[in-house]
Amino acid sequence: MKIELGRAGDIDDWMRLVDQVKESFPGLETKAALEEHRNTVLEFMREGSAICAKSEDMIVGTLLFSPERNMLCFLAVDATYRRQHVAERMVSYMLTFMDPQKDVVVTTYREGVPEGIAARAFYKRLGFAEGQLCEEFGSPVQQFVLKR
Numbered sequence: 780m781k782i783e784l785g786r787a788g789d790i791d792d793w794m795r796l797v798d799q800v801k802e803s804f805p806g807l808e809t810k811a812a813l814e815e816h817r818n819t820v821l822e823f824m825r826e827g828s829a830i831c832a833k834s835e836d837m838i839v840g841t842l843l844f845s846p847e848r849n850m851l852c853f854l855a856v857d858a859t860y861r862r863q864h865v866a867e868r869m870v871s872y873m874l875t876f877m878d879p880q881k882d883v884v885v886t887t888y889r890e891g892v893p894e895g896i897a898a899r900a901f902y903k904r905l906g907f908a909e910g911q912l913c914e915e916f917g918s919p920v921q922q923f924v925l926k927r
């Protein structure tokens with residue numbers, strides 16, 4: 780398994796994984812939304828803020844982050860590669876690009892939502908603490924904060 784920065788040439792394989800996990804993400808319901816997301820991913824790739832995990836050159840994990848906002852923006856692992864510490868390794872790599880003095884923020888599902896069980900357990904395991912309740916794409920979400 781390789782953890783590396785995603786490049787423009789990875790976009791089709793990256794979007795294959797996004798298509799597999801899109802039900803887990805509010806805001807990716809329509810073809811137009813997926814097309815817009817593709818352009819967003821390309822922008823993150825250009826800025827060196829897109830991380831992927833590759834197994835035999837197939838993308839099995841994706842992560843987008845913002846070093847300016849110290850924010851994890853998107854995280855997904857291929858269903859057949861979960862619980863193998865792929866996401867944990869991508870987050871560790873992301874942290875090497877972040878300001879070590881600033882807290883790291885991510886938003887995810889609120890408690891009680893079945894889709895959020897894995898993500899909430901994952902962030903807690905990595906040391907993120909539950910933060911503010913807010914909304915994203917019209918859906919109720921909660922911030923998780925990694926204190927520095």
Ligand SMILES: CC(C)(COP(=O)(O)OP(=O)(O)OC[C@H]1O[C@@H](n2cnc3c(N)ncnc32)[C@H](O)[C@@H]1OP(=O)(O)O)[C@@H](O)C(=O)NCCC(=O)NCCS
Pocket residue numbers: 800803854855856857860861862863864865866867868886887888894895896897898900901902904
């Ligand atoms: C959340 C997600 C990214 C985790 O990816 P992953 O590669 O399976 O996570 P890791 O293997 O690195 O998990 C590290 C630790 O987090 C915890 N964890 C991860 N998934 C868990 C789950 N489903 N239930 C309970 N704990 C979990 C465990 O403690 C795990 O360590 P362990 O397997 O040794 O017990 C993955 O489940 C996913 O892509 N889900 C769908 C999309 C999603 O929810 N994205 C986040 C939205 S913000």
